[in-house]
Amino acid sequence: MNVQPLALLDRPVRLWVQGLGVAGALTLAGGLVVAPAEAWTSVLVNAFFFLSIGVGSAVFLALMYVANAGWSAAIKRVPEGLAAYVPAGAGTMLFLLLGAGTLYPWAHAAEAATLGDKTRFLNLPAFAARMVAILALWTLFSRALRARSLQQDVDGSVRHTERNVATSAVFLLVFALSFCLACFDWLMSLEPHWFSTIFGLYNIAGMLCATTCAITVATILLMRAGRLPGVTESHLHDLGKLMFGFCTLWAYMWISQYLLIWYANNPEETSYFLARSTGGWSLLFWLNLVLGWALPFLMLLPRPAKRSATNLLWASGFLLTGRWLDLYLMAAPGNSAQSPGLGVLEVAGAFAIGALFVLAVTRALSSAPLIARGDPYLTESLHHHA
Amino acid sequence: MSHKVLVGYFDSEDRLLAATRAARAANLPVHDVYTPYAVHGMEEALGLRHSRLTWVCFAAGLFGLLSAVSLQYFTSVVSWPLNVGGKPFNSAPAFVPVSFELTVLIAGLVTVAAFFLRSWVLPGVSAHALPRVTNDRFALAIATEVARFDPDEASGLMRRHGAVETELAEVAR
Numbered sequence: 001m002n003v004q005p006l007a008l009l010d011r012p013v014r015l016w017v018q019g020l021g022v023a024g025a026l027t028l029a030g031g032l033v034v035a036p037a038e039a040w041t042s043v044l045v046n047a048f049f050f051l052s053i054g055v056g057s058a059v060f061l062a063l064m065y066v067a068n069a070g071w072s073a074a075i076k077r078v079p080e081g082l083a084a085y086v087p088a089g090a091g092t093m094l095f096l097l098l099g100a101g102t103l104y105p106w107a108h109a110a111e112a113a114t115l116g117d118k119t120r121f122l123n124l125p126a127f128a129a130r131m132v133a134i135l136a137l138w139t140l141f142s143r144a145l146r147a148r149s150l151q152q153d154v155d156g157s158v159r160h161t162e163r164n165v166a167t168s169a170v171f172l173l174v175f176a177l178s179f180c181l182a183c184f185d186w187l188m189s190l191e192p193h194w195f196s197t198i199f200g201l202y203n204i205a206g207m208l209c210a211t212t213c214a215i216t217v218a219t220i221l222l223m224r225a226g227r228l229p230g231v232t233e234s235h236l237h238d239l240g241k242l243m244f245g246f247c248t249l250w251a252y253m254w255i256s257q258y259l260l261i262w263y264a265n266n267p268e269e270t271s272y273f274l275a276r277s278t279g280g281w282s283l284l285f286w287l288n289l290v291l292g293w294a295l296p297f298l299m300l301l302p303r304p305a306k307r308s309a310t311n312l313l314w315a316s317g318f319l320l321t322g323r324w325l326d327l328y329l330m331a332a333p334g335n336s337a338q339s340p341g342l343g344v345l346e347v348a349g350a351f352a353i354g355a356l357f358v359l360a361v362t363r364a365l366s367s368a369p370l371i372a373r374g375d376p377y378l379t380e381s382l383h384h385h386a
Numbered sequence: 387m388s389h390k391v392l393v394g395y396f397d398s399e400d401r402l403l404a405a406t407r408a409a410r411a412a413n414l415p416v417h418d419v420y421t422p423y424a425v426h427g428m429e430e431a432l433g434l435r436h437s438r439l440t441w442v443c444f445a446a447g448l449f450g451l452l453s454a455v456s457l458q459y460f461t462s463v464v465s466w467p468l469n470v471g472g473k474p475f476n477s478a479p480a481f482v483p484v485s486f487e488l489t490v491l492i493a494g495l496v497t498v499a500a501f502f503l504r505s506w507v508l509p510g511v512s513a514h515a516l517p518r519v520t521n522d523r524f525a526l527a528i529a530t531e532v533a534r535f536d537p538d539e540a541s542g543l544m545r546r547h548g549a550v551e552t553e554l555a556e557v558a559r
Contacts, residue, residue: 259482259483262479263480265471265472301444302440
């Protein structure tokens with residue numbers, strides 16, 4: 001079994017990623033001068049998209065630990081590698097603080113005057129303090145889970161698993177609260193008069209779905225490169241089932257949010273959906289439902305479909321696009337004109353932060369053996385049969 | 387309809403799996419296996435085809451969805467239109483929860499019913515299990531009522547793969 005850490009990206013590929021990343025960053029930097037509102041929206045959407053995959057991978061690990069799951073031990077280096085992006089992703093979110101004054105209406109005196117007591121919560125110092133605290137917690141927990149797992153490779157002690165189970169239980173609680181708060185702060189407060197109490201849960205569902213897709217894509221690419229010996233289509237089947245379940249959970253949350261607002265018909269709540277489901281945004285609004293649920297649901301329904309790597313790659317592609325579109329639709333309409341300006345700046349942001357994501361994740365994946373040989377569940381996982 | 391079979395009893399699932407694979411490789415007429423719990427890998431070892439129950443489930447789900455939508459359309463648009471909060475009579479969002487629930491309910495009930503019917507597990511039907519296969523024994527049954535059955539070959543193969551005992555028995559299915 002090949003357990004030697006090796007560079008995962010060939011030199012030409014890495015140069016391409018770096019080149020696209022730099023090109024994206026330069027374009028984005030130009031955009032911050034020329035069209036600050038659109039450019040900062042792009043930073044927010046892309047920074048949060050990739051960061052939530054990173055922290056979501058730590059959540060995935062935590063779920064496996066608290067459930068004493070055996071099947072995932074053979075692939076757990078993949079979510080650990082994705083979770084290693086959290087510190088870098090936290091950096092991209094902190095960069096957003098520079099644009100908070102442009103991006104968030106509550107930061108403008110005229111708008112803040114209409115918000116009443118909400119400004120006790122929505123003001124720049126409090127916003128920055130909460131962001132730093134949330135990012136620190138996510139970094140701390142995701143690093144702890146990975147560090148113990150890597151240490152276990154060296155000494156093979158079961159104590160690391162036991163301590164990770166305890167850490168995971170605390171992390172899941174901390175995460176659920178902090179992620180909801182983060183979504184309220186970073187996304188919902190873009191339209192500070194609007195509110196939805198399910199908004200955090202809705203984002204957790206979307207994040208879990210996108211994370212499962214990212215883990216599946218990374219696992220399949222590593223399998224095809226021959227780096228994950230012992231990982232079979234049984235493991236893919238389980239990832240496919242989670243993907244199927246989480247995308248349906250997202251649709252369930254979507255309709256739960258939409259239905260109650262639609263029924264109650266309060267102007268201060270319906271303004272959000274009115275702006276999105278009519279006019280120039282409506283095409284993207286409905287496309288989001290197709291990509292985020294309807295199409296992948298049908299694609300993943302039969303059993304063989306969840307065991308086919310190619311099918312899972314396609315479904316992941318649709319779901320990740322759907323999740324990105326979902327975030328874009330949360331962030332952009334509040335600040336933009338009547339129709340979507342989906343274009344150069346959004347792509348530039350995706351390239352810049354996406355390149356950082358790819359480089360950070362491949363670096364983490366290369367720095368440790370891809371098979372967690374010290375994990376007590378490894379044997380069970382290698383015999384996994386779904 | 388009952389079948390006369392030659393049963394080999396094993397004391398572990400690994401031995402049963404190995405014996406089943408060997409029996410099929412040796413072209414013995416494998417009738418079925420009886421185990422205390424679902425043994426992973428057994429469907430491949432027995433060469434079972436993919437279950438058709440998924441199609442029953444899919445069809446029932448589709449039927450549930452269509453009946454839920456038509457029921458709601460008929461009651462709230464055709465038969466007894468009610469103005470609820472000024473919404474149109476034919477409002478798709480309002481139909482979603484009931485459509486979802488009826489899809490799941492009918493798909494679930496019909497699938498379970500189809501399974502019981504197909505495997506003939508019904509009230510009043512009783513069948514005796516082979517001794518100890520609901521506890522700690524794993525049984526491999528070889529059909530005896532076919533031309534290619536050879537008692538010595540069958541029991542020899544099962545003994546070679548660790549059968550603790552072989553005997554002729556009659557099973558209901």
